[in-house]
Amino acid sequence: MSDSLGLYLHIPFCAHKCNYCDFLSSPMSYEARKRYVDALCEELRYVAKSCKERRVDTIFFGGGTPSILSSEAILQIMTTIYRNFSVSKDAEISIEANPGAFARETCETWAYAGINRLSMGLQSACNEELKLLGRIHSTEEFLESFLMAREIGFSNINVDLMCALPHQTPEKFYGTLETVASLSPEHLSVYNLIVEEGTLLAKWVEEGRDLGFPDEDTERQMYHETRRILAKHGYERYEISNYAKKGYECKHNLRYWERKDYLGVGIGAASLWEGKRFSNTVDFERYVSLLLEGESKDDFVLAKLRENEEVLTKEDCMAEFMFLGLRKIKGVSQEEFYKNFDIPMDSIYHDVIERHVKLSTLQIQGDALSLTEYGLDVSNSVMADFLFD
């Protein structure tokens, strides 16, 4: 049986840049978007050449706002994929979509093209909070989009939410959680808002505006309560920030945490491929011209696109195994570690594990090593200790 593969497609466009967003994305003209899609398809064709033996079982359209793509563009990309890759029948194919910003016809095209999972960036069910974040949709528009997607037949929907927003009280946040859970999406991602450098939000903070962020204790309380409230509705937290109904864990994201190969296509997209990590250029013009224009069309195009290549050593792999695997609530398996690296986890990490077990940040249950409740709160401090000097 051939190895599996995940594809990540980066769509760096959006209708409007959100106040907290530091992803590689910006509003662009229809013409630019069209050229980009052509280039992306070209890259897919190149990439496919090295994946003949692989079976694609997850595809993820991320961004940006992939839902901004026209029906034609989606069909063009999906067709390119089906023609050049072997896509498994039950592949999970996700697209990120902005509520209120896609037409029924577009949504039908997604279903037609084989996309079977919708990830909707709601962020909050409170319109004031949405406004502050710079989102261009309202809770009502989300509801309409959500119901429409259900009608069309999407039976695997994720809703992205944010927590610890400016002026957000725990009660308001729990309100958002209840509202969304009552719609019964299959999956929920709940991220803490992080003020990233270079965003409008960061500028406000620098200017000394009082944004009324919840304090640390309140924020932690919200995090802990999220698990409880969502459990009531039948969701299980399976990763630091992700919740799903049984069987609906996001396969594509699990790929990242379980270090299975994936190829990122499009500008800035990151890949893990045969023991190497690399990412594509973030330069839009360079990306498009390398792929679409004339003589540079040779086998080295991919090499020219790719930057930051890092050949992972065994130590890198072990550290990644730990700090990525520990993001999962069930943690890492010692047996799995042994299978991967031919050496017991304990002989590499005995001291670190012992220390953190003593500090009650890690716990051992049978074969599994996982973060405790407190460990989840301070996961970075725990994970950093698994890196090598």
Next chain:
Amino acid sequence: MQKIDQKHIRNFCIVAHIDHGKSTLADRIIEKTGTLTEREMQEQVLDNMDLERERGITIKAQTVRVIYKAEDGEEYIFNLIDTPGHVDFNYEVSRALAACDGAILIVDAAQGIEAQTLANVYLALDHDLEVFPVINKIDLPSAEPERVKNEIEDVIGIEAQDAPMISAKNGLNIEQVLEAIVHKIPAPTGDANAPLAALIFDCLYDSYKGVIIFCRIREGSVKKGTRIRMMATGAEEEVVEVGYFGAGQFIPCEELSAGQVGYITASIKNVRDTMVGDTVTDANRPVAEPLPGYKKVNSMVYCGLYPADGAKYGDLRDALEKLQLNDASLQYEPETSLALGFGFRCGFLGLLHLEIIEERLEREYNLDLVTTAPGVIYKVYKTNGEMMELTNPSNLPDPSEIEYMEEPIVSAEIMVTTEYVGSIMKLCQERRGVYLGMEYIEGTRALIKYELPLNEIIYDFFDALKSRSRGYASFDYELKGYERSKLVKLDVLVNKEEVDALSFIVHADSAYERGRKMCEKLKDEIPRHLFEIPIQAAVGGKIIARETVKALRKDVLAKCYGGDISRKKKLLEKQKEGKKRMRQIGNVEIPQEAFMSVLKLDEDN
């Protein structure tokens, strides 16, 4: 080269209060004169090839030889021996003075005499130097040259009526200074045919030439091939080259003889063999007694210096050895700290000196250092009748073995305009000062005299002084002696473990206050861990203050960016790197800055 007549040599330096224009005048003197005699100009052309290899060597312009054609038609050689860097410390001035026959005293026409003006001029007079004053900055609107002249005569007691009135900045009346040098500063004496006696006043380490000795030839002469002996260390070497100091370069010459100032190289590789203040003599024809050298100044302030990276211990040792070459007042000996590992206990003349050395180590030798809180030397009289000099608080004997302790006291002179007298006196009172008296100078300024414990002024006294006088106060002090005092060792416990490098000696009455502030400061410096960390201050095992660093509540990175693991990994690596820069005490990681916390205890006042 023809022998130079002693009558045509003038060896001098410039003394001044900081900012009164010392360097500017030095620049003007170099500008208005030539660096070579007419005869030497030709020789230099001939020697050009030899000079090639000297290229690229730049030294700080500590000493420069210039040629001045005086009004009497004769050419004079001026050796201007600059006092390197800060004049805050007597020892640096003292070193330069030992090589001179006279000194120019610069006084700012607007500010008049300041504390360091006095300190430096007395030092020059102590060395039997001829001192003549120059009034600088007469171009300033606030200049009062006549008042300043009277002040010089009244306060210092040297003739000032015919002092050149100059503006070094604008080059005004510099000729008058040059003529005064010829007429007022005596020519050197000494017998060129007597056995060699040369005083080392500075040294420099050069990776090609080895140690370069800067010296003043008192008696006899030295040239290439002379076998020299360092009288203090007994080291002997054959001279490879002698020469004098051009502007920023070494210019080799045939011979140096009595009265001259220049350099000697003798492929001395071991820096320890050369000590500033030592006498160089001819090994085959030595003098009986070394020159008196100059007043050796003892270290007053001590602190521990540790390499941030323990593996750099050897580098730090080499660096200290080389620095000591041209800074004989720097003392160091190895010590070990439980918290900081291997390092050195170093002695300095004052806090500024400490800062300079620290900076030079970090900049010139690329070392990353951890410095412990500076302290002074305490005398500990033990019950068994022994007396020990304590430089490292960790070595304080058990209280039961101590009869009593003494701490160093300085007499301080603070010059300030009268409006700030009140606030300065308040400051001195706060620092356990004993008022000695006050003199008014010219009605608007006062010279306040206090006795102060040295350990009260080594941290931030100077800053406090400046801020309470809007920068107008100037300050000088000298060690007066030791006095019995009620002193205790304040220990700091982090997570119940005593951290030796954080201990310090403090007067019993301020122990509580300082202990409390220390804990507060450390609470801010030590990052939150995965557990709660108590920080305690203790005197004699009794806890007098406590703070708690709360356990880390949150440290999460919520999202992976479209599978961009490298970005996350970089964040974790940064976190780990940050930890590595800290010192591990038990389970607790203490940032290196924390060891300097004690210095900042008064900041919030």
